[in-house]
Amino acid sequence: MRRSPTVETEVAEELxxxxxxxxxxxxxxxxGARAAVLTRLWRALAFEPLPWIAGRERVRDGLVLRLSDGRRLxxxxxxxxxxxxxxxxxxLDGTAHDDPARLTADLAVPxxxxxxxxxxxxxxxxALSRADQPAPAGARPEEWPVEDWEGEQRVVDGHPFHPNCRSRPxxxxxxxxxxGPEHRPSVELGLMPVRRxxxxxxxxxxxxxxxGGRLLIPVHPWQAAHVLKRPCEDGVLTAHPLMSLRTLALPDGPHVKTALSARLTSSVRDISMGSVAASAALSDFAVxxxxxxxxxLxxxxxxxxxxxxxxxxxxLWRESPRTYVExxxxxLPVAALATTGLPESPAWLGDFARLALTVCLRLLERGVALEAHGQNLxxxxxxxxxxxxxxxxxxADIRVSPARLARHGMLVPQLPPRNLTDDPTALRRKLFGSLVAGALAGTAGSWAALRTALETAVRDLPRTPDLTALCEQPLPAKALTLMRLxxxxxxxIWMHLPHPIRTR
Structure with a gap:
């Protein structure tokens, strides 16, 4: 099998x-890391609307993809x-590939x-993240994380479905x-003085x-070194990185979200001035x-x-989720639930799916589509x-329907235009793509487990138009690899996945 050893070798040498x-x-x-990324890439090749895939055919031993140049995968x-x-x-045309990077290079697509x-x-x-892990944590309640950051740092593999799950160029x-949160460090955030x-x-x-007349803005040390290119000399805040890497928990409770102008998974992680301006109105509205x-909720x-x-x-300065714990x-963030062993129980998974769908569909009916993926929820x-x-x-990325809010006697907050839409397709994509194809699917871990959980959960929910759409229309998900291409x-860019309930 052919491999692309350059990055792997460079990391080994630095390590x-x-x-x-x-x-x-x-x-x-x-x-194992190659297999984990290759599995995510194969999902994309099998289901995303990639323009250079001419056809897909099930065969006895698996799935054949016909490429537009005549090759077969x-x-x-x-x-x-x-x-x-x-x-x-x-x-690929009979040549085995176990390296997702080499496979992608050999596909030679735009x-x-x-x-x-x-x-x-x-x-x-x-591979580096997995290599730096302690002995597996226990799955009993008394062994679950205590501090905010401990549960978040148990999420070692990153995004469950994105091939760039741990890409940090x-x-x-x-x-x-x-x-990196999975390496469990303490990070010293610099304080950058700026005139008020x-x-x-x-x-x-x-x-x-x-x-005095200055504000001290927390700055991630990577940002200070690589983007701002100047030191922060007005003190530091010691904090613990959470799943998103740029958001960190302070020991005394609050979380601070910093700008980090690096491409992690898909997006460059900065904080727009529009997000700053809208943060208070969004927060008051959501509360x-x-x-x-x-x-x-x-x-x-x-x-x-x-x-x-x-x-x-x-x-941004934000409350800790522990504010709402008795x-x-x-x-725990939903992405960390697998570390507890709880989702292995079909009954537990059904109860969790019922809770999540009850809350999120109720909000959607009233006009708010949460981006309820495993990190935000x-x-x-x-x-x-x-x-x-x-x-x-x-x-920052919720969608709000002024028309639905008005039907429920609620005022429309002053939000950026990108947060506002009355389009039911856009609202449902935002929620179903993040919650069902994201958080619930990632927690279930397989088609069979997700189908059982959803069938259990939807039986008890009010038959709203949104629930009907969830159960009867194709399930939306972001075409993550096509977006990177x-x-x-x-x-x-959106795609439709085989429906976990309607498709057998």
């Missing part, structure tokens, strides 16, 4: 210089909701070279070890981050909306936001692990 003791484990993890039957790495090799490079980074970074090995008159501020900026869910408030006229220098309870668990209620964070396209 030998900074953490030589990890080199053997890193080498041992490479095969053979792989195993594709499960669109599988999270385990089940694809160890595919065959913009494939850039994607191949990113997949190489994804494999190497994933621009980060050296030393920087990945120093800043030069800042856009929304909400209340913390008193401890004011210095009011959550109060109408009979206690089943809480939204972490954005306490303050500030930007110095650029997406490269901005920060004694004896636990709160958290679940509060009882001491025994029962799903009790939800916590949602990061409101379409650099001239702005915005999301």
């Amino acid at each position: 030998a210089a900074v953490r030589p003791g990890l080199v053997p484990r890193y080498a041992a993890e490479l095969r 053979l792989g195993p039957p594709a499960d669109p909701y599988a999270t385990a790495a089940y694809v160890t090799a595919v065959f 913009h494939g070279g850039s994607l191949a490079a990113e997949l190489g980074h994804s494999v190497a970074s994933l 621009g980060f050296s090995v030393a920087e990945q070890l120093a800043y 008159s030069e800042c856009l501020v929304s909400g209340v900026w913390p008193e401890g981050l004011r210095d 009011d909306l959550a109060a109408r869910t009979d206690g089943l 809480h939204v972490t408030r954005t306490l303050g936001a500030a930007g110095a006229g650029s997406a490269d220098l901005a920060a 004694a004896g309870e636990h709160v 958290l679940v509060v668990l009882s001491g025994s692990g029962a799903p009790l209620r939800l916590v949602y964070r990061d409101l 379409s650099p001239a396209h702005t915005g999301d």
Whole structure:
């Protein structure tokens, strides 16, 4: 089998210089990392509307893809909701490929070279992440995470369906070890002084981050070194990175979201001035909306936001999800649920799906589509692990329908135009693509488990038009790989996955 050893070798060489003791484990993890990324890539090839795939055909041993140039690609039957790495090799015109980067390069499709490079980074970074893990954490409630960041740092493999699940181009090995949440570091955020008159501020900026007529804006050290290219000399905040890497938890509770102008998975992680300006209005609106869910949903408030006229220098100050947890309870991001063992129970998975759909469909009926993927959506668990209620964070990409709000007697907040739409397709894509094809699918881990959970959950839900659309129309999901192969396209590209209920 042909491989693309360059990135893997470079990472090994850097690792030998900074953490030589990890080199053997890193080498041992490479095969599994290739399979994990190849599995995600095979999902994309099997289901996304890629223009250079002329046809797909099920055969006895798997799935054959006919390429527009006449070549054939053979792989195993594709499960669109599988999270385990089940694809160890595919065959391009009879030649075996176990390396997703080399396969992508050999496909020779438009913009494939850039994607191949990113997949190489994804494999190497994933192997590095897996190599630096302690013994597996326990699945009993008394062994679940206590601090905010501990549960988030258990999510080692990144996005469950994106081939770029761990791609971090621009980060050296030393920087990945120093800043990646799965490596469990403490990070010292620099404080950049900016005159108050030069800042856009929304909400209340913390008193401890004011210095006379200046605001002190927390800056991620990677951003200071690579983008701002200047040191922060007015002190530091020590914090623990969460799943998104650029959002960190302070030991005394609050979370701070920093600008990080690097491409992680798909997007460049900065904070636009529009997001800063809208943060207070969004926060107040969402908290009011959550109060109408009979206690089943809480939204972490954005306490303050500030930007110095650029997406490269901005920060948001946000409540911890633990604000909404009672004694004896636990709160975890949905992406971390697999580390508890709870989703292995079909009954538990059905209860969780019912809770998530009840809350999110109720909000959608009233006019708000959450981007409820496994990072934004958290679940509060009882001491025994029962799903009790939800916590949602990061409101920047929700969609709000003025018409639906008006039908329920609610005022439309002052939001950026991109957050507003009355198009039911756009609203449902936002919610169903993130919640069902994302959070619930990633938690279930397979087509069969997701189907059982959804069939259990939807029986008890009110038959609204949105629920009918969920059950009877094709299930939307973002075409993540096609989006990476379409650099001239702005915005999301959507596809339809085989429906977990309607398709057998």
